[in-house]
Amino acid sequence: xxxxxxxxxxxLLSVIFIFPIFTQAQPLVPTTCEGANxxxxxxxxxxxxxMNFLIVLSLPLAAVAFAWAGFLMMxxxxxxxxxxxAHGIFLKVGVGxxxxxxxxxxxxxxxxxxxxxxxxxxxx
Numbered sequence: 001x002x003x004x005x006x007x008x009x010x011x012l013l014s015v016i017f018i019f020p021i022f023t024q025a026q027p028l029v030p031t032t033c034e035g036a037n038x039x040x041x042x043x044x045x046x047x048x049x050x051m052n053f054l055i056v057l058s059l060p061l062a063a064v065a066f067a068w069a070g071f072l073m074m075x076x077x078x079x080x081x082x083x084x085x086a087h088g089i090f091l092k093v094g095v096g097x098x099x100x101x102x103x104x105x106x107x108x109x110x111x112x113x114x115x116x117x118x119x120x121x122x123x124x
Contacts, residue, residue: 012064044114051107058100065093 033042069089076082 055104062097
């Protein structure tokens with residue numbers, strides 16, 4: 001029974017994590033960067049692309065963790081220990097996902113400001 005459950009978990013995780021990467025077809029490295037011709041905008045664009053990729057990756061992870069906590073709560077059958085464990089998972093995942101979204105917002109605001117036309121880090 002455990003081998004069937006572990007096989008299903010592996011299949012589920014591979015569907016969640018591997019297949020969307022192939023269908024997304026969006027490169028992480030900015031297309032304007034060719035060899036040694038990369039500049040500050042390309043580096044900031046790379047940071048923004050990595051953050052967006054990690055946000056997309058964190059969504060299924062949070063959904064699976066919330067589903068697991070919900071499953072624990074539904075199958076608790078009145079057990080206070082399992083209910084407390086499920087509440088702890090809900091809280092940790094919620095706080096973690098809030099931190100991820102806050103980090104994305106900060107990076108988005110910084111990169112959108114730094115990539116504005118005519119903005120230069122070195123004032124000339």
